[in-house]
Amino acid sequence: METTYDMRIIGLPDGLKQAVKERDLPLDVAVQLVKMHNPFVNQKMVQIINRKKKYEKDLLKNALAAVAKSKNMRKKLNLLKKTAEEGIILSSVWEFGNRDNYAGDSNFHGNAPTQVVEQCVLRLTKNGDSVVDPMAGSGTTIDVCKAHQRKIKAFDLTPTRKDIIENDSRHIPVATLSTDLVFLHPPYLDMVRYSSKSEDVSKLSLDEFLESMRNILMESQRILNKDGHLCILIGDLVRKGKFISLSRRLSVICEEIGLEDCGYAVKITKDSVSQRRRGKAIYAELATTNNLKQNHDVVLFWKK
Ligand SMILES: C[S@@+](CC[C@H](N)C(=O)[O-])C[C@H]1O[C@@H](n2cnc3c(N)ncnc32)[C@H](O)[C@@H]1O
Structure with a gap:
């Protein structure tokens, strides 16, 4: 009408x-x-x-x-489901059972726990991404990357296997802006002497060690893609009754060269090779000082 x-x-x-x-x-x-x-x-x-x-x-x-929020939340929940399926730990304290021995060599003095490398690789890269390990030791990173379909280039001053390229990693023979993740596991100063070669950073004084590490960190930064990540597995130590925080010293360098701090995880140490070899002697040494036995390593996360 x-x-x-x-x-x-x-x-x-x-x-x-x-x-x-x-x-x-x-x-x-x-x-x-x-x-x-x-x-x-x-x-x-x-x-x-x-x-x-x-x-x-x-x-x-x-x-x-x-x-919009519920759409975002759905995306986040799907991501969370994926991280849970892959076994990714979202908290900062990492405590694993026995070392998973499919990767690297469990008898290599100073090996990285397989599970630590896995956490870094799974969290920070996806299938087909490229990973570089400049100090590969027994090749833990190589085996983890192969198991999870990541491309890997591994170097070491003293290679222990054919798929590790002999190299002093103060220069890394990898193209600039070509890498999604650098996994770096340097000697903890002189805790283990890896070789008698003059370029071996485990032979150096603290100052020389830090200077060499600066070069290795700058090289790592150079080869990383924009937004690529650097993970450093390192432990602090006590020398002649003095606490030396290698993790803090390396963090200062990372900050100075302009990497972005993404925090760190604490990895509880369980039955390391050095602990197995030295047993109670480690504690006996500390009983006379105010220092604590370092029962953890840290994994520092940095972003380009
Ligand atoms: C802590 S170990 C790495 C262990 C390894 N992540 C694994 O799981 O077996 C440190 C390694 O750094 C290597 N290294 C020492 N100085 C080096 C240098 N200048 N360039 C490259 N590698 C070096 C040592 O030979 C040793 O294998």
């Missing part, structure tokens, strides 16, 4: 006119209100209409935000 336009609406003040148009007020009532000659009524109507408009706008904005 066609509705005829009621001319009475034309003479109404703005607020009442709007209220009638939006069907908040019957026209007859509006006409009566005008007859009362009370400008306050019109003003109140304008306020109510504006408030209603704002409320509706907020309602729409909130509804849209809720939809």
Whole structure:
């Protein structure tokens, strides 16, 4: 049915006119209100209409935000499911059972726990990404990367197997901006002497060690892609009764060369090769000082 336009609406003040148009007020009532000659009524109507408009706008904005949030949340929950399926630990304390011996050599003095390398590789790379280990030792990183379909290039000053390239990693023979993850597991100063070669960083004084590590860290940074990650597995130590925090010293260098700090994980040490070999002698040494036995390593995370 066609509705005829009621001319009475034309003479109404703005607020009442709007209220009638939006069907908040019957026209007859509006006409009566005008007859009362009370400008306050019109003003109140304008306020109510504006408030209603704002409320509706907020309602729409909130509804849209809720939809976006739930979409994001779904994406996050899917990611969480994927990390759980892959066994990725999302907290900063890592404690594993026995070393998983499919990777590297469990008898290599100073090997990395397989599970530590796995956590870094799985969390920070995806299938087909490229990983570099500049100090590969017994090749733990190689085997982890192969098991998880990552490309791997491994170097060491004293290679223990054919798939490790002999190299002094103060220069890394890898193209600039070509690597998604560098996994770096340097000697803990002189804790283990790896060789008698003059380039071996385990033979150096603390200052020389840090200088060499600066070169290796800068090389790692150079070969990383933008947003690529560097993981450093390192432990602190006590020498001649003095605590030496290698993790802090290396962190200072990483900061100085402009890497972005992404935090660290603490890996509880369990039955390391050196512990097996030296047994209680380690504790006997510390009993005469105020130092603690270092029962953890740290994994430092940095981003280019
Ligand atoms: C802690 S071990 C790495 C262990 C390894 N992540 C594994 O799981 O077997 C450190 C390694 O650094 C190597 N290294 C020492 N100085 C080096 C240098 N200048 N360039 C390259 N590798 C070096 C040693 O030969 C040793 O194998």
